[in-house]
Structures are given as structure tokens and as C-alpha cells.
Amino acid sequence: MKSYKRFLPEVGMLLPAIILMVVFIFIPFFLSGYFSFTNERLMPRPIPTQWIGLRNYERILADSEFWMSVKNTLYFAIVVIPIQLSLSLASAILLNSKLKFIAVFRGITILPILTPITVIVVIWAAIFQTPDGLLNGIYQWLTGTYDYIDWLGDETIAMLSIVILSIWASFPFQMLIYLAGLQEIPKDRYEAAEIDGFNKWQQFRYITFPGLRNTNIFVVIITTIGALSLFTQVNILTGGGPNGSTTTIIQYMFSNGFSSQKIGYASAVSVIFFITVASLGLLQRRLMRNE
Amino acid sequence: MSNLKLSGISKSFDGIKTIHDVDLDIKDGEFVVFVGPSGCGKSTLLRLIAGLEKVTEGEINIGGRVVNDLEPSKRGISMVFQSYALYPHMTVRQNMSVGLKVAGLKKSEIERKVNEAAKILQLDDLMERKPAQLSGGQRQRVAIGRSIVRNPDVFLFDEPLSNLDAELRVKMRLEITALHEQLKSTMIYVTHDQVEAMTMADKIVVLKEGRVVQVGSPLELYNNPVNQFVGGFIGSPRMNFIAASFHKQEGKNITLKTKTGENVDFALDTDTTLKNDPLSIGIRPEHIALGNKYSVKIRLKIKAIELLGGTSYVHGSQANGEDLIIEIKSENMLERHKEYDFSFCPSRCHVFDHLGNVIKLARN
Numbered sequence A: 001m002k003s004y005k006r007f008l009p010e011v012g013m014l015l016p017a018i019i020l021m022v023v024f025i026f027i028p029f030f031l032s033g034y035f036s037f038t039n040e041r042l043m044p045r046p047i048p049t050q051w052i053g054l055r056n057y058e059r060i061l062a063d064s065e066f067w068m069s070v071k072n073t074l075y076f077a078i079v080v081i082p083i084q085l086s087l088s089l090a091s092a093i094l095l096n097s098k099l100k101f102i103a104v105f106r107g108i109t110i111l112p113i114l115t116p117i118t119v120i121v122v123i124w125a126a127i128f129q130t131p132d133g134l135l136n137g138i139y140q141w142l143t144g145t146y147d148y149i150d151w152l153g154d155e156t157i158a159m160l161s162i163v164i165l166s167i168w169a170s171f172p173f174q175m176l177i178y179l180a181g182l183q184e185i186p187k188d189r190y191e192a193a194e195i196d197g198f199n200k201w202q203q204f205r206y207i208t209f210p211g212l213r214n215t216n217i218f219v220v221i222i223t224t225i226g227a228l229s230l231f232t233q234v235n236i237l238t239g240g241g242p243n244g245s246t247t248t249i250i251q252y253m254f255s256n257g258f259s260s261q262k263i264g265y266a267s268a269v270s271v272i273f274f275i276t277v278a279s280l281g282l283l284q285r286r287l288m289r290n291e
Numbered sequence B: 001m002s003n004l005k006l007s008g009i010s011k012s013f014d015g016i017k018t019i020h021d022v023d024l025d026i027k028d029g030e031f032v033v034f035v036g037p038s039g040c041g042k043s044t045l046l047r048l049i050a051g052l053e054k055v056t057e058g059e060i061n062i063g064g065r066v067v068n069d070l071e072p073s074k075r076g077i078s079m080v081f082q083s084y085a086l087y088p089h090m091t092v093r094q095n096m097s098v099g100l101k102v103a104g105l106k107k108s109e110i111e112r113k114v115n116e117a118a119k120i121l122q123l124d125d126l127m128e129r130k131p132a133q134l135s136g137g138q139r140q141r142v143a144i145g146r147s148i149v150r151n152p153d154v155f156l157f158d159e160p161l162s163n164l165d166a167e168l169r170v171k172m173r174l175e176i177t178a179l180h181e182q183l184k185s186t187m188i189y190v191t192h193d194q195v196e197a198m199t200m201a202d203k204i205v206v207l208k209e210g211r212v213v214q215v216g217s218p219l220e221l222y223n224n225p226v227n228q229f230v231g232g233f234i235g236s237p238r239m240n241f242i243a244a245s246f247h248k249q250e251g252k253n254i255t256l257k258t259k260t261g262e263n264v265d266f267a268l269d270t271d272t273t274l275k276n277d278p279l280s281i282g283i284r285p286e287h288i289a290l291g292n293k294y295s296v297k298i299r300l301k302i303k304a305i306e307l308l309g310g311t312s313y314v315h316g317s318q319a320n321g322e323d324l325i326i327e328i329k330s331e332n333m334l335e336r337h338k339e340y341d342f343s344f345c346p347s348r349c350h351v352f353d354h355l356g357n358v359i360k361l362a363r364n
Ligand SMILES: Nc1ncnc2c1ncn2[C@@H]1O[C@H](COP(=O)(O)OP(=O)(O)O)[C@@H](O)[C@H]1O
Pocket: B013, B014, B018, B036, B037, B038, B039, B040, B041, B042, B043, B044, B045
């Protein structure tokens, strides 16, 4: 009885957070799991929703458009992750050094974090504009011609454009985390290395990189998840086109769920996506722990 | 030869001068301790020698070479840090060998040196462990091992024992002293602990606010402090200071009067004439005796007694409120809150002027 009474205020204080989490995270999560086995529609309709077993999953796995989106997403992740990681680590190291006006540089680099992704995408839409956007201007100036590149309209280039924009928009976040990781490494370790005669590369190899082990695990996982959930950029700029060359898994889910109103089907996609991302995360953790 | 010579060394951080015009001569094979209160610039001075900081002014000469513009790794020094600064993901063996590896030594040569150092420091059984699996004392030994393999002209230690517990500190103190005897290298050791300085040093350099106050052997500093700061800093428990005023002077013979009205006679070693400034008489706890044996009498009310075993430290206060510490044999069973007579001999005293500088006395 006594322990129950002591428990009460604690539960009371946790309750708002618990309610919010249950309503906005747990219920939708389990609901989408449930919907994925039904033919639920976005808008209510006269025919009642039916339990259809694994039919959604069968259809998804048989849909070539789905596999196209998986391929695109993987391509995006494989290109973006290494570039983004090296870029964010390199800039973190640069910003961690004793350059002049370092505070100014830090401020500038952090700007993209403060800008909503939709705004960034709209700005890049202007940069990518064909034929007279900024990038084409530069291209024409460099080549001395009036040729132009259709950054978002060309099947072979559209995804690359999305890659460039995405890296620019999100590397500062990883950089901030690396910066925090770098500042955790004790300075006297570098001083010991200075006395041992390490050059800059050896300092990186023997001190900085091993010292960032835990940071790396975290950054790799969030970058992977971020890359796999590519959506906003694609949705605003190309809507998955041209010719499906930039559809991603989330874009596929979105267009099935909201454009075609097949919530049950989209839920099944989200379950597949969740399982994939979760197992990738676990696998990465396992691999890095055994290193 | 690895003499070390500092000439006119100054260091400023952002325009704030923290090291002031230090001159110092350290002979080959000497064990020198930099001692002083926290923030006096000991570490900075050591780091200037190591090359981790650049001097603002002056010249550093190691083994006949001016090293001002040399990288730390080229100066023929090695350094042991207070935090050990080991490479955490490397084994003990790797920690000790990586410096030699990047210096381009042959594998067999590295192995020989590392094994030799491991033997000296009794690290043989720990060579494949990572620092996280070692105790503080073992980590410190690895840090020393990393120093030894470099075969430096000068070993630098920055408060290497201050992260260890008291018992281990005493043990490591002896080990480092023994190591010095074995290697016969020049060693510079920084500490704020005057006991470490007294027990380990051939030569102590006392620093205060970025200046060298006194340089000398432990006994020199103990017996002949140049000022009140050194007198109070060296020796444990610290020297007692009794406020006094000038009473009279006849040639070299002076008489001071303490606040309690006691006259104390001294013989000067110099020809100075004392002025009427306030003075201070310094007397060490072990030089005050229980009873009336000596010429200067003091009466103390006992406030506290620290029993250490054979000896005890008695904390007492005079009628005018001045507190003194006295070392006595423990068999004299004193009682707290009671008053006792003590006495001391002027020949054991030090006299300091109003600026804290010592006034030289003739010793017989
Ligand atoms: N890198 C630095 N930048 C600015 N001031 C410093 C720096 N290193 C030391 N100081 C200052 O120099 C003084 C002496 O410091 P330090 O040599 O570490 O003292 P100690 O080792 O005797 O405790 C201190 O006042 C400290 O604040």
C-alpha cells in the first residue's frame, strides 16, 4: 500500500509524456502494423474494411515499382553515407583547430541546420533550375557554351542532384556530433603524440579516429537511417520522377498511401521499411562492437 | 652530455606574463624538482622545455643545442603526464612501441628496447593489456615506460603521482628515485607537494607567481630559506612565524621584541642597520621544546594534538592569539585546553623583514 502511494506522484509526473507517446507513437505504430493486414482506405467508404492477410505484402514484393524504389534508396544511401561522413568529419576536424575567426566559420557551417529542409529544397530548386539556374550558369561559364544540364529532368542525373543537395543540407548535423566527439578527446593525448613525434596523419590514425569510435557508431547509424528515409527532397523536387528514377521507399509509401489512398498497402510498406532499418541498425552495432 | 640551460625565459599567454625571466642551470644526471603552489607556472615551465609551448623570450639549451625552434620530438626529451595520457585503444606494448615505430626504428630494435623497459618497470605480465585494464599505478608505470624507451637526455614529469592514493604515491616515489639512480639521466619533476620535492630532489627549484624564488638542495632550502615564502613552503608541518618589532641594535647584535613582550637577541651576519619596520621570526615546529630549557620562553594553551606515533604535533595558541605548531615526543602526555611552557633557542630562528626577505644571521 505504502509503495503504491509513493508511486503515484511519479506516475503523475510521467503521465503527460506517456500519453503523448502513446497517442502519437505507440498507437500509430501498432495501428500501421494492424492496417498492413487489411485493405484500409484513407477516406472512409461504404464497404467495410477487411482482413486480407498477407496480400498487401505479396503485392508489394511483386511490384517492380517497389523494387525500383528500393534500388534508388540503396543507391542514394551508398553514395551519400561515405561522402557525408568524410565531409562532416573533415569539417569537424577543421573547425576544431585553432584557425582564426573559427567562431564565424562554425556559425556559417551550422546555418543549414537552422533552416527547415523544405526551405533548403526550395532554394536548391532555384539553383537547379533549367536552363537558367545558378548551376547551369556556372556550367555555361565554365564550358563557354549555351549548353545546359537538366539537373532534375534527366533520368541519369536527377538522383545525383538529390545526392548533392542532401549532403549539403544535412552534413552539418553530423559535423556537430563529430565536433563534440573531438572535444571529448583529451588534449594531453595529442601532446604525448607530439613528443612521440607523430605527424598529422599518425595523430589522426592513432588518436583521433580511435577516440571517435563511439561517435562513429552513432553517426553511422543516424546517417544510414536518414539516408534510407529520403523523402522531402524527392517529394518537392521530382515527385519520384523522371520515369521513377528518384522514387524512394518512403516516396513509394507516400504516393500509395496518400495519392492512391491505400493506407493498408502503405502500412505494409512502412512495416517492411521498419524491419529493414531496425535490422540494419542492429547489424551495424554488432559489427562495430566486435571491431 | 645533457646539461640543460634556461636563459631569460619568459612566457606570456595572450599578453599576460606567466613566466618571468627564468634562468636555470641543470647539470647532467641531476634530479631537479620544480615546486610551488598551484598556478605558479611549474607546468608551463616544463612544457616550455618540452616544446609543447613556445617561449616568448629567452633561450633553451639542451645538451649544448639551442632547441627553441625544435619540435618536441627532436629535443631529446620525454614527458610523463599527470593524467598518464596513454593511448587507450593500444595495448601496453603498443603504447610503448608506437613512438619508436613512427620514428622508423627497426622492429627488432623496438622489441629489444620495449622489453628492456618492461623489465625495469616490472610490466612483463601486463604487456598485452589495454590501459583500461590497469590500475592507476600500473598506468603510471606504462607512461614512464613510454618515456624510457625513447632514451631521452632529459625526462620530464608533470605531477605524475597526484592521481594516486597516498600509499602508492610513497611507493612510486621510491621507484622513480631508484629509476633515476639506475638510468642516471637528467630528470625534471614538477610537483606542488613539498614532501615529494624534499624526498626526491638533488636540487629544488621553488617557484612563485612565475618567478624562481630559490634554487638549492633540499637541506639548503630547509636550513637557509631566502624568504618567508620558502621558509613556510618547505618543511612539514610548516614553519611558525612570530610577529616581532625592532627593539635595539648594537653593531651586529640586535634585539627584537615579540608581541607578548619577550626580548629575543640575534647576531647579524651583515652590516645592515635595521629599521623600525615590522619583522617576523621563523621557527620550525621541531625547534621548539617543551619546558624552559632555552632562552626564549613562550606559554601556549593547547588547542589540538595530532598523534602520529612516536611524535605528535601540538597546536597551541599564545595569549595574544598567535597560533604555533610544535613537534614533541608523544610520551609527553599533554592535555588539551591546558597551558604549558615551551621555549626555543634564537640560534634556530630565521628573521624576515617586512617584505618577507630573510635577514642573514650569524650561525655558530
Ligand atoms: N594555455 C594557457 N593559456 C592561458 N593561460 C595559461 C595557459 N597555460 C597556463 N596558463 C596560466 O599560467 C599560469 C600557470 O599555470 P601552470 O603552469 O599550469 O601552473 P602550475 O602547473 O604551477 O599549477 C596559470 O595562471 C594559468 O592560468
